[in-house]
Amino acid sequence: MSEAIRELLKKNHMSVTDSRLQILDLFYHAPGALAHADIEKKASDKIDRVTIYRTLQTFEEKGIIHTIPSADNSVKYALCKDQCAEGHHHDNHVHFVCDNCSKTICLDDVLVPEVKLPGGFEPHQSNMVVNGLCNECRS
């Protein structure tokens, strides 16, 4: 079960450690994206704050997770669907943030549409976040 997770770490030339296994496990079982604080709370064995920061950073660099921008100073992280190339993310899907339960969800199948920019602007990357009511909170 955690065998897949071990493989993922090895594939990315990372040592297999308790904290990493635990954090990855959290991501795999989380209903939505996780913030640093969420991980700190949910971890069964206490993981040091600093370790969490560093782990999130290396996971992000390795293309295992990606960041989701927010308007309230609380960046969240979610698993990249298909492994992103190291240092080069290609997560161009829309993110949804529920106004009610405040879950952040990756809409893997909804791609960020292209927009036509004014002359002189050269786009590299686009992010789109939609707020509203998620499928669960609407019922």
Added chain:
Amino acid sequence: MSEAIRELLKKNHMSVTDSRLQILDLFYHAPGALAHADIEKKASDKIDRVTIYRTLQTFEEKGIIHTIPSADNSVKYALCKDQCAEGHHHDNHVHFVCDNCSKTICLDDVLVPEVKLPGGFEPHQSNMVVNGLCNECRS
């Protein structure tokens, strides 16, 4: 000159104070969006950090400025083009963040396109941020 700004404050039932005039003035003359730190630095007369936090918050509530989400924990603020209704923003334009000069610019004429969400999701508000090179940095 600052007469228009005074009017804006009165129209929104806010007392006219030095810090507010100064902060609004900064926004009107800024090349792009401003973060809390920018305001603290650029203010001619020193304004207390706490006052800046509170002023930004009330401006946002009154619909005078809006927040721009980011992926690096540094929320910025910009003037709402047309007064937004109190507590109800309708700034649905795309924002551009330059990877070089890191200015954040409101592309007032580029509207955030609609996307089709999976069944059950009810959208309320959309945000879109494009990174790349701005018109000045490309030259």
Added chain:
DNA sequence: ACAATTTTGCAATTATGTTGCAAATATTAT
């Protein structure tokens, strides 16, 4: 000009993020 209300500035507190380094753990080669 006065009374009522709002806003400010300070101090204290809490939250968030970063760095250096020694100890612990994991990996590699023998």
Added chain:
DNA sequence: ATAATATTTGCAACATAATTGCAAAATTGT
């Protein structure tokens, strides 16, 4: 399996960012 090497962790210290309560100051309406 063990030793040598490399990586990762946890702690302490520090730095920055944000929030709260409250008394003093400024603003507004009469």
